[in-house]
Amino acid sequence: MSSPVAELHMHIEGSLEPELIFALAERNSVQLPYADLDDLRSRYQFTDLQSFLDLYFANMQVLRTAQDFADLTRAYFARASAGGVAHVEFFFNPQAHVNRGVPLHDVLDGIMDAVSTSEREFGLSSAAIAAILRDRPVHEAEEVFSEIIRLQTPIVGLGLDSAEVGNPPSLFEDVFARARSEGLHVVAHAGEEGPPEYIWQALDLLGAERIDHGVRALEDPALVARLVDEEVPLTVCPLSNVRLCVVDSLSEHPLRTMLEAGLLVTVNSDDPAYFGGYVDDNFAQLRDQLGLTDAERDTLARNSIKASFASDARKAQLLRG
Numbered sequence: 261m262s263s264p265v266a267e268l269h270m271h272i273e274g275s276l277e278p279e280l281i282f283a284l285a286e287r288n289s290v291q292l293p294y295a296d297l298d299d300l301r302s303r304y305q306f307t308d309l310q311s312f313l314d315l316y317f318a319n320m321q322v323l324r325t326a327q328d329f330a331d332l333t334r335a336y337f338a339r340a341s342a343g344g345v346a347h348v349e350f351f352f353n354p355q356a357h358v359n360r361g362v363p364l365h366d367v368l369d370g371i372m373d374a375v376s377t378s379e380r381e382f383g384l385s386s387a388a389i390a391a392i393l394r395d396r397p398v399h400e401a402e403e404v405f406s407e408i409i410r411l412q413t414p415i416v417g418l419g420l421d422s423a424e425v426g427n428p429p430s431l432f433e434d435v436f437a438r439a440r441s442e443g444l445h446v447v448a449h450a451g452e453e454g455p456p457e458y459i460w461q462a463l464d465l466l467g468a469e470r471i472d473h474g475v476r477a478l479e480d481p482a483l484v485a486r487l488v489d490e491e492v493p494l495t496v497c498p499l500s501n502v503r504l505c506v507v508d509s510l511s512e513h514p515l516r517t518m519l520e521a522g523l524l525v526t527v528n529s530d531d532p533a534y535f536g537g538y539v540d541d542n543f544a545q546l547r548d549q550l551g552l553t554d555a556e557r558d559t560l561a562r563n564s565i566k567a568s569f570a571s572d573a574r575k576a577q578l579l580r581g
């Protein structure tokens with residue numbers, strides 16, 4: 261029996277499986293531009309982050325009600341738990357829903373309803389991180405964040421995602437400062453497609469406690485030294501990196517190099533419905549294609565628990581297995 265894992269980098273909207281897209285389209289009378297499931301699946305071929313984001317945002321149009329968000333979140337919890345995930349901190353993109361007319365409280369009610377029962381229903385502790393769309397105007401981020409706070413939503417943190425290049429962390433200093441002053445954890449996607457400079461900014465300007473992806477840190481030895489020294493976790497997503505052409509293949513993935521450099525690396529699924537698998541699939545394919553050993557898997561599992569925002573008591577429980 262392998263040790264339990266915490267998943268720290270996944271987007272709940274990225275767990276929207278093709279079957280659920282069709283079921284929700286039917287439930288909500290949404291006309292899909294796909295003939296059938298095969299037609300939809302044939303589009304899951306990406307050349308870069310933006311080509312994926314276009315489909316990701318298009319498909320989430322089927323999410324309309326609090327029940328839809330609760331069903332989506334519970335479907336992910338069930339699948340993650342079956343794959344050995346014992347704790348999850350997941351992203352959701354409030355702007356992506358509010359901007360197309362879904363009331364924020366419906367998004368939050370649905371997601372938080374699933375979070376509130378995850379331990380009882382799935383044996384999985386869970387927490388939600390609101391992620392800001394970095395390719396949208398800064399004022400929009402500030403407005404949606406204010407509303408989340410006004411509604412006293414029990415999120416655990418604020419994150420930053422979407423199209424990276426040309427949208428540096430520096431733009432969002434103020435909203436991240438507010439999040440920290442509200443006592444929230446802060447994390448940011450950086451160094452996926454964007455340069456190491458964006459990782460420096462995420463650390464220095466946003467106060468990011470974890471870097472999501474961060475694979476391009478390897479291009480900057482001074483940055484690697486800092487990340488090692490300060491034990492900043494990197495939430496790496498191997499299958500995502502292959503599917504978005506960040507790396508050429510899993511066998512060439514820098515995960516082992518990162519571990520050997522002393523970085524606090526974790527393995528995550530990012531958008532599992534789009535990238536060919538959940539956390540357990542990532543580990544299985546790393547074993548088969550990168551030769552990941554059981555000892556390396558255990559290190560990665562322990563890293564994920566250490567890097568989580570779970571309470572010390574919950575961390576100790578998870579580490580005991």
Ligand SMILES: Nc1ncnc2[nH]cnc12
Binds near residue numbers: 274421
């Ligand atoms: N891999 C990723 N990078 C940036 N934004 C995202 N949103 C969903 N998946 C993402």
Ligand SMILES: [Zn+2]
Binds near residue numbers: 270271449530
């Ligand atoms: Zn991501």
